[in-house]
Amino acid sequence: MTAAQADAEPRRAAPTVVAGDAIVKTFANGSVTALDRASFDIPKGAFVSLVGPSGCGKSTLLRLIAGLIAPSQGAAIVHGREVTGPRPDIAMMFQKATLLEWRTSLENVLLPTELSGTVTKADRARALDLLNLVGLKDFAFAFPAQLSGGMQQRVALARLLQTGADILLLDEPFGALDEFTREHLNLELLRIVGEFGATTIFVTHNINEAIFLSDQVFVMTPRPGKIAKIVDINLPRPRTLAMQLTPEFNALAEDVRATLGAL
Amino acid sequence: MAEHDLPQRSTPRSYWALSVLPHLVLFGALMALWEGLSIINVIDSIMVPRPSEIVSAIWRLYVTERIIYPHFVVTFTEAVTGFAIGATIAVVLAVASSLSDVFQRYVSPYAIVLNVTPGIALTPIIIAWFGYGMGSKIALAAVICFFPIYVNALTGLLQTDEDREDLFRSLGGTKVQVFFKLRVPSSLPMVFAGMKIGLTTALIGAVVAEFAQATEGVGVLMGRFSFQLQMAASIATLLSMTAIGLLLFYAMEFLDNRIVFWGRENRMARVSRARAKAWQRIMHK
Amino acid sequence: MAMSGRIAPSQANPAQPGASLRLRRLANHLGLFLVLLVLWETGSRLGWLDPLFYPRPSAILRSFWLVYFENANIWWHLYVSLGLVLAGFTAGSILGVGLGAVVGLNPLVRRYLQPYVIVLEATPRIAVAPLLIAALGFGAQSKIAIIMLVCFFAPFINTLSGVMNVPAEKLELFRSLRATKWQTLRKLVLPDAVPVIMAGERLALTAALSGVLVAEFIQRDQGIGSLILVYTRNLNMASAFACIFTLTIIGFGIFKGMELLDRWIAFWKHQDGRERVSAARARAHAEEA
Numbered sequence: 001m002t003a004a005q006a007d008a009e010p011r012r013a014a015p016t017v018v019a020g021d022a023i024v025k026t027f028a029n030g031s032v033t034a035l036d037r038a039s040f041d042i043p044k045g046a047f048v049s050l051v052g053p054s055g056c057g058k059s060t061l062l063r064l065i066a067g068l069i070a071p072s073q074g075a076a077i078v079h080g081r082e083v084t085g086p087r088p089d090i091a092m093m094f095q096k097a098t099l100l101e102w103r104t105s106l107e108n109v110l111l112p113t114e115l116s117g118t119v120t121k122a123d124r125a126r127a128l129d130l131l132n133l134v135g136l137k138d139f140a141f142a143f144p145a146q147l148s149g150g151m152q153q154r155v156a157l158a159r160l161l162q163t164g165a166d167i168l169l170l171d172e173p174f175g176a177l178d179e180f181t182r183e184h185l186n187l188e189l190l191r192i193v194g195e196f197g198a199t200t201i202f203v204t205h206n207i208n209e210a211i212f213l214s215d216q217v218f219v220m221t222p223r224p225g226k227i228a229k230i231v232d233i234n235l236p237r238p239r240t241l242a243m244q245l246t247p248e249f250n251a252l253a254e255d256v257r258a259t260l261g262a263l
Numbered sequence: 264m265a266e267h268d269l270p271q272r273s274t275p276r277s278y279w280a281l282s283v284l285p286h287l288v289l290f291g292a293l294m295a296l297w298e299g300l301s302i303i304n305v306i307d308s309i310m311v312p313r314p315s316e317i318v319s320a321i322w323r324l325y326v327t328e329r330i331i332y333p334h335f336v337v338t339f340t341e342a343v344t345g346f347a348i349g350a351t352i353a354v355v356l357a358v359a360s361s362l363s364d365v366f367q368r369y370v371s372p373y374a375i376v377l378n379v380t381p382g383i384a385l386t387p388i389i390i391a392w393f394g395y396g397m398g399s400k401i402a403l404a405a406v407i408c409f410f411p412i413y414v415n416a417l418t419g420l421l422q423t424d425e426d427r428e429d430l431f432r433s434l435g436g437t438k439v440q441v442f443f444k445l446r447v448p449s450s451l452p453m454v455f456a457g458m459k460i461g462l463t464t465a466l467i468g469a470v471v472a473e474f475a476q477a478t479e480g481v482g483v484l485m486g487r488f489s490f491q492l493q494m495a496a497s498i499a500t501l502l503s504m505t506a507i508g509l510l511l512f513y514a515m516e517f518l519d520n521r522i523v524f525w526g527r528e529n530r531m532a533r534v535s536r537a538r539a540k541a542w543q544r545i546m547h548k
Numbered sequence: 549m550a551m552s553g554r555i556a557p558s559q560a561n562p563a564q565p566g567a568s569l570r571l572r573r574l575a576n577h578l579g580l581f582l583v584l585l586v587l588w589e590t591g592s593r594l595g596w597l598d599p600l601f602y603p604r605p606s607a608i609l610r611s612f613w614l615v616y617f618e619n620a621n622i623w624w625h626l627y628v629s630l631g632l633v634l635a636g637f638t639a640g641s642i643l644g645v646g647l648g649a650v651v652g653l654n655p656l657v658r659r660y661l662q663p664y665v666i667v668l669e670a671t672p673r674i675a676v677a678p679l680l681i682a683a684l685g686f687g688a689q690s691k692i693a694i695i696m697l698v699c700f701f702a703p704f705i706n707t708l709s710g711v712m713n714v715p716a717e718k719l720e721l722f723r724s725l726r727a728t729k730w731q732t733l734r735k736l737v738l739p740d741a742v743p744v745i746m747a748g749e750r751l752a753l754t755a756a757l758s759g760v761l762v763a764e765f766i767q768r769d770q771g772i773g774s775l776i777l778v779y780t781r782n783l784n785m786a787s788a789f790a791c792i793f794t795l796t797i798i799g800f801g802i803f804k805g806m807e808l809l810d811r812w813i814a815f816w817k818h819q820d821g822r823e824r825v826s827a828a829r830a831r832a833h834a835e836e837a
Contacts, residue, residue: 066724085726092724094717102739102816104829115727115735141830143822163725289660310683368573369580379799383674383758384773384792386765387780392601467672474678475765475777482675486766489678497679501671508670 014043017199018065018167022074025060030072033224034060037074040218040227042199047190049202049210050218051256057225058203058218062169065201066092078167088116091165095172097152099144105131105155106140112163130158133192150174150181157189161196168193168200175204183241186213190239207260211252212239219259229259312495320495321502331484331503338469338480339507341397345404346465346511350458353409357416361446367417374413382407382468386475395476404468408461415457419450452526455519462511470504481507603786611790622775622791629760629771630798632688636695637756641749644700648707648745653733658708665705673698674762681766691763691771698759699752706748710741743814750806757799 019042025035035057042048050058063069065076067085076083078090091112099108109127113119131140134154144152153174160168173189174182190213193200204210210217214233221228233252235243243249294314300306301313308316324331356374360367386403393399423446431441473482481503488497524530585605591597592604599607615622651657677694684690714737722732764773772791779788815821 068720068723086724088726090724092721094721096715096717098715098718098721100718100736100739102742102814104826106829106833111735112725115722115725115731141826141833143816143826145816145819146822146826286660286663369577372577375800376796379803380792380796381754381758381761381799383761384776384795386761387777388785388788388792391780391783391785463670463672467674470672470675471762471765474675474762485675486678489682492682494679494682497682501675501679504675505667505671508672509667512670 014045016041017044017079018042018201019077020061020065020074021077023061023064023071023076024073025057025064025069026072035064035071036224036226038227039074040230042201042216044199045197046215047193047200047202047213048216048218049204049214050220051204051207051210052220052225052260053205053222055222055225056220057222058220059171060225061220062092062171062201062203065167066090066169068092088163089165090167090169091160091163092169092171093156093160093173095175097144097149097156099152099155099159101144104141104143105136105147105158108144108155109158109162111159127158127162130161131155133161134158134188150177150185153177153185154188157185157192161192166196166198168198170200170202172203172205182209187239187241189213190237194238207253207256208244211235211249211256212244217252217256219256221260229256231255231259309492310494312498316495317498320493320499324496324499324503331481331500334479334481334484335503335507337397338400338466338473338482338504339510341400341469341472341480342404342462342466342507342511344397345401345468346408346462348401349405349408349465350412350461352405353412353457353461354416354454357413357420360417361420362442374410377406378410378414382410383471386472390472390476395478397479400469400472400477400480403472404465407468408465411460411464412454412457415460416450416454419453419457420446422449422453424449451523452519455515455523459512459515459519462515463508466504466508466511600783601785603789607786608789608793611784611786612793615787615790622772622794625770625772625775626794629764629773632691632695632760632763632771633753633756636692636759637699637753639692640696640699640756641703641752643696644703644748644752645707645745648704649711649738651704652708652711653737658712668701669705673701674759677759677762677766681763686767686769691760691767694763695756695759698755702751702755703745703748706744706751707741710744711737713744714740743810743817746806746810746814750803750810753802753806754799757795757802761795 018040020038020040023035023038024033026033038057038061050061052058060069064071065078065083067076067083067087067090070084078087083090099105100111103111106124106127109130110119110123113123113127128137128140131137134157136151136154136158139147139151139155144155147155156173160170170189174185177185186209202210202213211231211233217231217233218227219229219231220226231252235246235248235252297306298313298315301308301311312320356370360370382403385406389403389406390399393402427445427449428441431445436444469480470482470485473480474486477483481500485497485500485504488494488500520527520530524534588597588602589604589606592599592602603611651661674694674697676697680693680697681690684693718736718740719732722736727735760771761773761776764771765777768774768777772795776788776791779785779791811818811821815825
C-alpha cells in the first residue's frame with residue numbers, strides 16, 4: 001500500500017484482501033504479453049474498476065484473480081493465499097448473463113449451491129430473497145427467454161451473490177445493455193455490494209462508469225497490457241448520477257483520459 | 264472440455280509429422296490388428312474379409328480387370344443427372360414460392376407430403392414407369408433430392424433483412440433489383456447447403472434403384488458380389504461409392520467456395536486482391 | 549418477446565389470419581386438390597393416362613379399402629416393418645448419441661476418428677445393405693442392422709456437435725463455480741445439446757423408415773417394402789399407391805410425433821413450453837410453501 005492511499009480515508013485502513021504480486025501473463029509460447037508485471041493492493045470492501053481499451057489485459061487480469069487462468073510469473077493473492085484455481089470466496093459475473101435456458105430464474109440462482117452440495121429449504125429462501133433484492137420477485141419462475149437482457153443480468157447478479165463469495169469479479173456485466181438500463185443497474189449494483197460489504201473488481205471500457213462506481217480506477221494500457229496508473233476516486237458515497245456533472249468528476253475523467261491518451 | 268488451442272505456426276514438415284503421421288500409424292495398426300485377428304481365426308474371414316483381401320480386390324477391380332469403371336460412370340451419370348433435374352425444379356419452385364405468397368401456399372402442402380413420404384418407397388413404381396435402364400435411377404435421384412434443396416433455397420430466399428431491403432427501397436431500387444442484387448446473393452449460402460445434402464441423397468437414390476432392378480451401375484455390382492459372398496470385392500465396390508460421394512461433395516464445395524467467397528476469409532482476401540488489380544488496370548487504360 | 553409469461557397474457561400473433569379467412573383458405577386447398585383428382589380421373593378415363601401404370605384416384609381409394617379391410621393384408625406387413633423400425637431406431641440412435649457424446653468430449657478420440665467420419669459421411673450408408681444381408685443372412689437381424697446403420701449417423705453427428713458447441717462463457721461459469729466434470733456434463737453440456745440431439749433423432753427416425761424399405765426391397769419376404777414390390781411386379785399399381793400413401797401418413801405421424809416430443813423435452817425452446825413449465829413450477833413452489 002502506498003503512503004498516499006494510507007492517509008486518504010478511514011476505509012483505506014482496511015486490510016488488503018486482493019493483491020497482485022508482479023503478475024505476468026504471456027500467450028502463444030511467450031510471444032504475446034497480455035499482462036506485464038501487474039502489482040496492486042485492494043482493501044476489504046473496496047470497489048475497483050479496471051478500465052482501458054481492448055487488448056489492455058483487463059479481462060486477463062480478472063481471470064487471473066478468478067483462478068480461471070494461471071499466471072506465467074508472479075501471483076494473485078486473495079485473503080493471504082495465492083490463487084491457484086477457482087475458489088469459493090471468489091465469484092465471477094460475465095458480460096453475457098450465462099443463464100441456463102432450461103432453468104427458471106430461481107433454479108439459475110440456486111446453481112452455485114447445487115454445485116457445491118445439496119439445496120436446503122433455507123437456500124431456496126435465500127435465493128428468493130436475492131431475487132427480491134435485484135427486483136425480480138415476480139419472475140422467480142420465469143425462464144431466461146421470457147426475460148429482457150437487463151432482467152437476465154439481474155438474475156446473474158443474484159446468482160453471483162448466492163455463491164456467498166466476498167470477492168466479486170465483474171467482467172463488463174452490463175456492457176451489452178442500453179445506456180439507461182446500464183445506469184440504473186449500476187446504481188443498484190452499488191447499493192447491493194455496499195449492503196453485502198463485498199470487495200468488487202469491475203471491468204469496463206467506459207471511463208465515466210469506472211469513476212462513478214469506484215474507490216479506485218486501475219487505468220490499463222495495451223501492448224503489452226499493464227496497469228499504467230491507479231487513480232483514487234475520493235467522491236463521497238452514496239454516489240448520485242448528478243455527481244457526474246461536478247468539476248471534481250470531470251477532473252478525474254480528464255486524468256484517466258490523459259493516461260490513456262499518452263500511449 | 265477442450266482447452267483453447269492457440270494457433271501454432273508450424274512448418275509443412277512438422278505438420279506432416281504431427282498431424283498426418285499419427286493418423287497413418289493408427290490406421291496401419293488397426294489394419295494389422297484386423298489382419299492378425301483374421302489369421303488366427305478370431306474374425307471370420309469369409310464374412311469380414313481381411314484388409315489384404317480387400318486391397319487385392321481393389322487392385323483387381325480397379326487395375327487389372329478394370330471392370331468397375333463402366334459401372335462407376337453409369338452411377339455417377341445417374342446421380343448427377345438426377346441431381347441436376349431435381350435441383351432445377353427445386354430452385355425454380357423455391358424462387359416462385361419466394362415471389363408469390365399464393366403460389367407458396369398452394370405448393371407447400373404437396374411439398375410437405377413429398378417430404379414426409381420416404382422417397383425410397385417409390386422405387387418399384389418408378390422402375391415400372393421408367394424402365395430398367397438409367398431413366399428410372401435418374402428419376403428416383405431427382406425425386407429424393409428435390410426436397411432438401413427446395414426447403415433450403417426457399418428459407419434462404421425468404422430470410423429477409425428488413426434494414427437492407429429498406430435501404431434498397433430508399434435508393435429507389437425496383438423489385439427486380441431487390442431480388443437479384445439482394446435476395447439471391449444472400450440466399451446462396453443456404454442454397455449451397457441444400458445442394459450438398461441433395462447431392463448425397465441423389466447418389467443414394469441412384470444406388471437404391473440399382474439394387475432394386477438394373478443391369479449396370481455400382482449398386483448392381485455390389486449386389487452381385489454380396490450375393491456371391493465375395494465380401495472383399497463388395498467392400499471394394501462400396502469404396503467406389505464413397506469415392507463418388509466425395510467427388511460430388513468436394514465439387515460442390517469447390518463451387519460454394521468460389522461463389523460464396525465472402526463467407527471464407529482466405530477466399531475473400533484473394534478476391535479482394537484480384538479486384539484491386541482489375542481496378543488498377545482500368546485506371547491505367 | 550421479453551417479459552412475457554406472467555405479465556402480458558400471450559397475444560394472438562397479428563400475422564395469423566382470422567378464423568374465417570383460414571376456413572376459406574382450407575376450402576381453397578381442398579378445392580384445388582379435388583380439381584387435380586378429377587382431372588386425373590377423367591384424364592385416365594379418356595385414355596390420356598394408362599390406368600395400368602398410372603392408377604386412378606378412385607382405384608387407389610378402392611385399394612385402400614381392399615388392403616385395410618377386405619383382404620386386411622397390410623396390417624401384418626405394417627406390424628413387421630414398424631417393429632423393425634422401432635428396434636433399429638432405438639438401438640442405432642442410442643449408439644449414436646452415446647458414441648457422439650464420448651467422441652465430442654474427447655479431443656484426442658475426435659482427432660483420430662475424424663477422417664473415418666468424413667469417409668463415412670460421403671458413403672451412401674444405405675448402400676451397405678447388401679453387404680450386411682450377405683454377412684448376417686436373411687431375416688430380422690440383418691434388417692435391424694441396416695436400420696441401425698442408417699439411424700446411427702445423424703444422432704452421432706448432432707450429439708458430437710451439440711456437446712462440442714457449448715458456449716465457452718458458460719463453461720467458464722461452471723469452472724468458476726468449481727463444478728466437477730460430471731456436474732458440468734449433467735447440468736450444462738447435455739441439456740445444452742438436447743435440442744440439437746432431438747433434431748438428429750428426428751432425422752434418424754425418418755431414415756429408419758427408408759432403411760426398412762431398402763432392406764425389404766432386397767429381402768422381399770415380408771413387410772411393407774416387399775408388399776409395395778409385389779404389388780408393383782403384379783402391376784397392381786393402385787394397391788402399391790395405397791401402401792405408399794400409408795407411408796406418407798406414417799411419415800407425417802413421425803414428423804408430428806417428433807415435434808411434440810421436442811416440445812416436451814426441449815420445452816425452453818418454445819414459448820408455450822416455457823409458459824407451461826414456468827406455471828407448473830410456480831404452482832409446485834406455492835404448494836410446498
